Amino acid sequence: MNIVLREVHDSDLPVFYRLLNDPEALRMAAFTPKDPADRDAFDAHWKRNRSSADVVLRTILADGDVVGHAAVYGEPGEREVTYWVDRAYWGQGIATAALRDLLAEVPERPVYARAATDNEGSRRVLEKCGFRVTGQDRGFAQARGEEIDEVVLTLES
Numbered sequence: 001m002n003i004v005l006r007e008v009h010d011s012d013l014p015v016f017y018r019l020l021n022d023p024e025a026l027r028m029a030a031f032t033p034k035d036p037a038d039r040d041a042f043d044a045h046w047k048r049n050r051s052s053a054d055v056v057l058r059t060i061l062a063d064g065d066v067v068g069h070a071a072v073y074g075e076p077g078e079r080e081v082t083y084w085v086d087r088a089y090w091g092q093g094i095a096t097a098a099l100r101d102l103l104a105e106v107p108e109r110p111v112y113a114r115a116a117t118d119n120e121g122s123r124r125v126l127e128k129c130g131f132r133v134t135g136q137d138r139g140f141a142q143a144r145g146e147e148i149d150e151v152v153l154t155l156e157s
Contacts, residue, residue, distance in 0.1 A: 003097040005058040005105070008050060008069065012059045015066045016084070017042055025087045030116040030141035030148060049073070056106050060098040062089060070098045072106045080112045083125075095125045103129060103155065110154050116141065117149040131155045 019025065020036045033041060049055045049071070060068040060083075068085035081102070085095045103111065113131055115122040123133075135152035 001062050001092065001094070002064075003094055003101070004061045005070065005098060005101050006061060008046075008057050008059050012066050012069070013043070013046055016046070016069055019068065019084055019086050022087050025084070026143040028116070028119055028121070029084070030119065030143050031114070031139065031150070032141075032143040034142050036143075056102070058098070058102060058105075060085065060094065062092075062094050067094060068098070070095075070102045072102060072108075072111065074112075076108060077110070078112070079106070079108055079110075080114070081126075082113075090121060095122075096128045099125060099129045110156050113153045113155075114150050115153070117151055123151065123153075126153050129155065130157075 017039065020042065026032050026036060033045070035041065049057055055071055055073045057071040058069065059066055060070055067089045068083065070081070070083035072079050072081050074080045081099065083095055083099055113126050114137070115126065131153035133151050134154040137150050137152055138147055139150055141148045
């Protein structure tokens with residue numbers, strides 16, 4: 001499968017909105033918007049991120065199809081990665097390939113990531129890209145309606 005990152009196009013947003021509203025993916029991601037179905041909030045979030053010089057945001061294509069997005073955001077020294085891949089494509093190495101490409105594009109280090117402790121797939125993706133668990137935290141997971149444990153991972157070089 002050919003994995004490519006490119007700039008986000010307006011036509012990607014309906015796909016991202018659909019992906020955000022997949023109940024199983026929401027539960028796994030855990031730390032999500034308060035109301036994923038709020039289209040106005042979704043559009044405002046994407047408009048803000050797309051216009052920010054501090055956010056590197058990419059659409060993930062698999063064999064030419066939009067299957068997700070990946071980003072690096074935050075202040076220098078506190079940069080963090082995030083990504084979202086269509087559940088139909090989980091377990092195929094797409095997130096790992098996309099994150100590797102994104103990290104090659106954004107050479108700043110350290111870079112951080114967070115994942116729900118029970119999100120083993122996301123932890124594997126991050127570890128394959130060189131991240132190591134450096135801490136634990138606890139936060140309110142909107143998608144689960146409760147506080148849960150999360151791991152903090154760091155990529156040093």
